[in-house]
Structure formats: structure tokens, C-alpha cells
Amino acid sequence: MEIPIDGGDSISESEGGDLDEDGFPWVSFSDEEAIDRTVGDDSERESFASEFYRSGTEWSCLIDSKEKKLVQADLFRMWGFKRPSQVQEGSSSRVSSKKMRRSDGGDRSIGPAKKGSVGGNNRPRICPFYKKIPGTSFTVDAFRYGRIDGCLAYFLTHFHGDHYGGLNKGWSHGPIYCTPLTARLVKMCLSVNPQYICPLELNVEYIIEGIKVTMLEANHCPGAALIHFGLHDGQSYLHTGDFRACKQMQSYPILLNKRIDVLYLDTTYCNPKYKFPLREEVVNFVVKIARNSLENRPKTLIVVGAYSIGKEHVYLSISQELGVPIYTNASRRRILQSFGWHELSGKLSSDGHSTPLHVLPLPHLRHENLKQYLRTQGQSFTSVLAFRPTGWTFSESIGSQLDRIRPNSNGNVVIYGVPYSEHSSFTELREFVQFLKPKKIIPTVNVGNAAHRDQMQSYFRQWKLDAARKEGAHFYHPGPKFVTDRGLNGKIQNGSRKE
DNA sequence: GCGATCAGCT
DNA sequence: CACAGCTGATCGC
Numbered sequence: 113m114e115i116p117i118d119g120g121d122s123i124s125e126s127e128g129g130d131l132d133e134d135g136f137p138w139v140s141f142s143d144e145e146a147i148d149r150t151v152g153d154d155s156e157r158e159s160f161a162s163e164f165y166r167s168g169t170e171w172s173c174l175i176d177s178k179e180k181k182l183v184q185a186d187l188f189r190m191w192g193f194k195r196p197s198q199v200q201e202g203s204s205s206r207v208s209s210k211k212m213r214r215s216d217g218g219d220r221s222i223g224p225a226k227k228g229s230v231g232g233n234n235r236p237r238i239c240p241f242y243k244k245i246p247g248t249s250f251t252v253d254a255f256r257y258g259r260i261d262g263c264l265a266y267f268l269t270h271f272h273g274d275h276y277g278g279l280n281k282g283w284s285h286g287p288i289y290c291t292p293l294t295a296r297l298v299k300m301c302l303s304v305n306p307q308y309i310c311p312l313e314l315n316v317e318y319i320i321e322g323i324k325v326t327m328l329e330a331n332h333c334p335g336a337a338l339i340h341f342g343l344h345d346g347q348s349y350l351h352t353g354d355f356r357a358c359k360q361m362q363s364y365p366i367l368l369n370k371r372i373d374v375l376y377l378d379t380t381y382c383n384p385k386y387k388f389p390l391r392e393e394v395v396n397f398v399v400k401i402a403r404n405s406l407e408n409r410p411k412t413l414i415v416v417g418a419y420s421i422g423k424e425h426v427y428l429s430i431s432q433e434l435g436v437p438i439y440t441n442a443s444r445r446r447i448l449q450s451f452g453w454h455e456l457s458g459k460l461s462s463d464g465h466s467t468p469l470h471v472l473p474l475p476h477l478r479h480e481n482l483k484q485y486l487r488t489q490g491q492s493f494t495s496v497l498a499f500r501p502t503g504w505t506f507s508e509s510i511g512s513q514l515d516r517i518r519p520n521s522n523g524n525v526v527i528y529g530v531p532y533s534e535h536s537s538f539t540e541l542r543e544f545v546q547f548l549k550p551k552k553i554i555p556t557v558n559v560g561n562a563a564h565r566d567q568m569q570s571y572f573r574q575w576k577l578d579a580a581r582k583e584g585a586h587f588y589h590p591g592p593k594f595v596t597d598r599g600l601n602g603k604i605q606n607g608s609r610k611e
Numbered sequence: 612g613c614g615a616t617c618a619g620c621t
Numbered sequence: 622c623a624c625a626g627c628t629g630a631t632c633g634c
Contacts, residue, residue: 256616272625280615354624380623419626475621475627503624535624558623 242376242554245351247343248323252351252376259285264321269353270336271297271421283308289320291327293335296450297421317342326366330355332534333422334451340366350548351376352556356391357536357544367548375550380535380557381503382568387538388503388531389514395429397514398499398530402430405497405526406468413486413493416501417474421447422534423501427471428456437461440471465492474500479522486524495524503533538571545572546579 243254249264256278260266268276268290279288281303287310288298295311298304312318314337318325324342332354338361341349350372361367388394405412416427431438438459440448445460461467472485482496519528536544545553553572558564 274625277616383623386623419624422625473627474625478621533624561622564622 242556242559245341245349246374247345247347248341249321250323250341252339253353255279255283255288265289267339267351268294268298269339269351270294270330270333271301272333272354273420275353276302279304281305289325291335291337293451294337297335297447300450301447328361328364328366331358331361332356334424334453335421347373349374349376350550352378354378354380354535356534357540361544362547372548372550374552374554375545375548376554376556377541377545378535378557379541379555379559379568381533381537382541382555382558382571384538386503388533391425391532391534393514394501394530394532395425397517398426398501398528398532399429399433401499401528402497403434406434409495411492411494412468413489413496414469415477415482415485415496415498416469416471417477417499418444418471418501419474420444423532424448424451424453424456426499426501426530426532427469428459430469431459434469436469437467438469438471439464439467444471464489468493474502477527479520479525479527482525482527483523496526498525498527500527500529501532502529503531503535542571542575545575549579 237257239251239254239257239260243251244260244263245252249262250267251260251263251265252267253269253275254260254263255266255268255276258278264286266286266288268279268288270290271294276298279298279302283304286308288295288304288308289310289312290298291314292311295309298309299306312325312327314327314329316326322344324340326340326342327337328340330336330338330353336353336355338353338355339351341351343349348371350367352375355378402414405414414430416423416430418424418427427438430436432455438456439461442462445462448460449457451457464470476482476485477498477500482498486493486496514530517528517530519526521527555565555568558568
């Protein structure tokens with residue numbers, strides 16, 4: 113129980129008067145850090161409240177139908193403050209009115225970046241509270257904050273940089289729990305000491321620190337998991353990590369007809385302007401275009417853009433449907449091989465000239481780049497057909513009508529942006545939430561902007577009202593009723609104001 | 612020089 | 622705008 117000087121989270125326990133004007137505990141820092149602080153107003157005191165607000169949960173709870181408002185005491189309880197049973201744990205910081213450094217939360221979604229410190233800036237960051245699971249000693253996707261005070265188990269939902277950031281071969285802060293596939297990637301790509309890596313099979317209940325933990329397929333990228341926590345007191349939480357909600361999730365036994373008290377929700381596309389088709393439809397579309405292209409011009413090079421992991425179905429389907437292998441560079445091949453995904457591994461080729469299907473890093477899919485790439489391929493190919501699979505090829509006019517997608521052409525290079533998303537669309541989110549009926553929702557994405565938070569909260573509230581009304585209508589008024597979903601959706605504002 | 616991280620970019 | 626990176630700059634070691 114030593115004083116955290118390594119950048120660990122140091123939100124203090126708050127007994128007595130160490131509260132800010134809003135009645136929240138102060139975020140405290142060591143003297144050293146306060147002195148190191150060169151930016152910012154001396155008199156500007158950053159409180160836990162401002163961190164709390166910035167992180168976007170003050171309204172992010174489904175409000176009871178009885179309009180019961182959230183009171184401060186609920187918040188304290190919810191986030192583990194003022195819990196007598198926990199008082200002994202590292203309450204290191206007797207906070208006087210020390211200077212409060214702002215915490216940027218480490219995520220770009222949390223507030224604007226501070227100027228004045230660049231490059232290898234290693235000042236400690238504070239773990240946002242929504243990455244901590246209350247009532248447990250767990251954090252989720254929180255590796256960039258050094259050792260987190262009181263955290264005994266660090267969960268990783270999936271292997272994307274913005275979630276594992278901070279993990280490296282020097283990691284020694286505690287056990288990392290993730291799916292076996294993610295575990296292999298953490299070991300292979302980040303050289304994390306294997307003694308810290310704890311793989312958890314999907315759909316198996318484990319007891320960790322006395323808490324029931326179950327990993328569930330998240331329908332995001334390979335290895336991605338939803339994490340279900342069953343607490344001693346019967347509370348149960350679901351953390352979605354990043355996920356794409358789908359019908360199949362409604363048959364997960366641990367979710368079916370079970371109460372979820374808190375849902376930590378991937379709200380990446382929590383706005384009705386985000387509509388996209390099922391991934392199968394997009395894949396069929398891509399395959400169709402690719403086939404036509406190859407038939408009309410046999411010397412077409414088909415390029416699919418992808419980040420480290422994810423989007424595999426796009427190029428695997430082309431490979432399977434057109435009967436061509438997949439070329440990609442050695443580093444990606446190594447990663448794809450590690451999936452243990454037999455159909456995929458069997459299609460990989462190390463010879464770019466032997467197949468018209470190449471996978472390249474997504475940022476490379478630009479006309480100039482692709483022209484140059486074509487030149488490096490000798491005379492095997494004379495034109496390029498490229499696909500950028502990304503969720504934010506949104507365009508409301510296109511909606512789910514794939515045929516209306518127009519490619520960008522430049523000479524012999526054609527680039528299609530296709531709405532292949534590995535996050536839930538707005539309607540998928542709504543259906544999932546209305547299925548799960550969580551008591552509270554904590555958004556984990558787009559929480560850095562107050563307008564976005566309010567917007568999301570109003571959607572949550574509307575979903576709940578709609579669901580309740582539907583049940584009521586069904587009970588009292590059998591037969592078709594006002595089943596319009598145009599309720600709040602009309603008033604979308606462009607809330608992209610900077611704070 | 613190497614690894615890690617940040618702003619800026621897409 | 623968002624994704625989930627990448628690039629180049631800049632720090633500590």
C-alpha cells in the first residue's frame with residue numbers, strides 16, 4: 113500500500129471534507145507532479161467532478177420510469193467511493209487543496225489535448241472511472257495508465273491499438289485477461305511476459321478474485337469479446353468492448369432473460385445517421401464487383417484495405433468465391449496465421465504475382481499509392497480495383513442501398529468505399545439495448561463531448577420509453593399501433609462543438 | 612540507436 | 622464527426 117508515484121490512478125477515497133464544490137472527491141497528484149506541471153492556470157482546480165462530467169456519465173444512466181433522479185450518494189456508491197469495506201486499500205492521498213492537474217484520460221476522446229508538452233511526454237495519466245468496474249478490483253482496456261491503484265486484474269477486450277495501448281514487454285502491473293486469440297497476439301506482437309497473460313475461453317465461466325467472469329463473442333474483430341461480470345451481491349455487468357450487435361447475441365444464455373445492472377456500451381455509431389447493411393450483404397456486393405471486374409478485365413489487381421486485424425471476411429470471401437489466394441506481407445501473414453483460422457490460413461500466399469487479390473494497410477488505399485503499387489507489380493496487372501471497408505462510409509442517401517455506391521476512379525485505379533462496419537449501427541444498438549433492458553448504460557465511446565453525451569442519453573431514454581410503450585401497447589391494445597420510430601430521430605443536431 | 616508516445620492526419 | 626490506425630517528431634534510456 114504505497115503511495116502511487118508511478119502514474120497510477122490516484123483518485124482518493126473521500127472521507128471527511130476532501131470534496132470539491134460539487135461534492136466529489138478531488139483528483140489528487142503528488143507534489144512532484146504538481147510541480148512538474150508547467151501548463152495550466154494555478155487557480156484552475158480540476159476536480160473529480162470535472163473528470164466525471166468530461167467522461168460523460170452524469171446523465172448516462174437510464175432513468176427509472178418513476179423519474180427517480182440520480183443522487184450523489186448513488187454515484188458515490190456506484191463508483192466505489194465511501195465504501196467502508198474498501199477504505200484500507202491504498203488511500204494514499206490525503207488530499208489537501210493541492211494543485212489539480214487535469215487528467216486527459218489518455219484517450220483522445222477525453223477533452224482536448226494539452227499544448228506545451230509534446231513527443232515522449234510521459235506524464236502520468238488518470239484512468240477514467242468508466243474503465244473501472246465498480247465493486248471489483250477490475251479494469252477494462254486500461255493499460256496506458258501505469259499501475260492502477262487497487263486493480264488486481266486488467267481485462268483486454270480485443271487486440272486493437274486504442275484498447276491495448278500501453279501494453280509492452282515491460283508490463284508488470286498485474287494479470288491480463290483476454291481471449292486465447294487475443295492472448296496469442298499480445299504475446300507475439302507486444303512481447304508481453306507470458307506470465308501475465310491469462311487466456312479465458314469464450315462461453316466459459318471463470319471465477320476471478322471471487323467474481324464470475326464470462327467472455328462472449330463480440331462480432332467485432334477476431335478474438336474480440338464482450339465481458340460479463342457476475343458480482344457477489346448478484347449485480348451483473350456487461351462490458352461490450354467494441355462490438356457489433358446481432359440477433360445471435362440474443363440467444364447467449366447468460367444474457368437471455370437475465371438482468372443486467374450496468375451496460376458498458378460501445379457507442380461508436382450511436383446516431384441514427386449511421387445506417388449500414390449487414391456485413392454479409394456488403395461482402396456479397398464486394399464479391400460481385402470483384403467478379404465483374406475480373407471477367408471484364410482479367411489483368412485487374414484487387415486490393416482490400418485493412419488495419420492490423422479485422423475485415424478478414426471481406427478478402428476471404430473474395431478469395432473463396434473467385435478461387436484466388438490472398439497475398440499480404442509477412443507481418444500480416446504472421447498475425448493472420450496465429451488466428452488458427454483454417455480456411456483463412458489455407459488461402460494465404462507469399463507471392464504477390466501469383467494472385468490478383470492483395471491486402472494492404474488501409475491508409476495506403478489512395479490513388480497515388482495504388483498507381484505506384486501497380487507499377488511495382490510488373491506486367492501482371494494493368495488496373496486496380498480497391499475496396500476500403502469502413503463503417504463511416506455512411507452517407508444517409510445511400511443508407512442500405514449498396515447499388516448507389518459510386519467508386520472514385522482515377523485512370524486505371526478504382527476505389528470503392530464500402531460500409532463494412534465492425535461496430536453496431538444505430539438500429540442494431542437500439543435493438544440490443546431494448547433486448548437487454550439494462551438498468552444503467554455507460555457509453556464508452558464519444559464521451560468526450562458534452563453534446564454527444566446528452567444526445568446519447570436522450571436516445572437511451574427514448575429507447576426505453578419506446579420499449580415500455582410497445583409492451584404496454586401490446587398488453588392493452590392488441591393489434592397494430594403507433595409503431596413509428598421517428599420519435600426523436602428528427603432532431604439530430606450537428607453537435608460537434610468543441611469545448 | 613531503439614522503443615514509446617504524442618499531434619496531426621486520413 | 623466517427624474507425625483504427627499510420628507518419629513523423631520527440632522524448633527517455
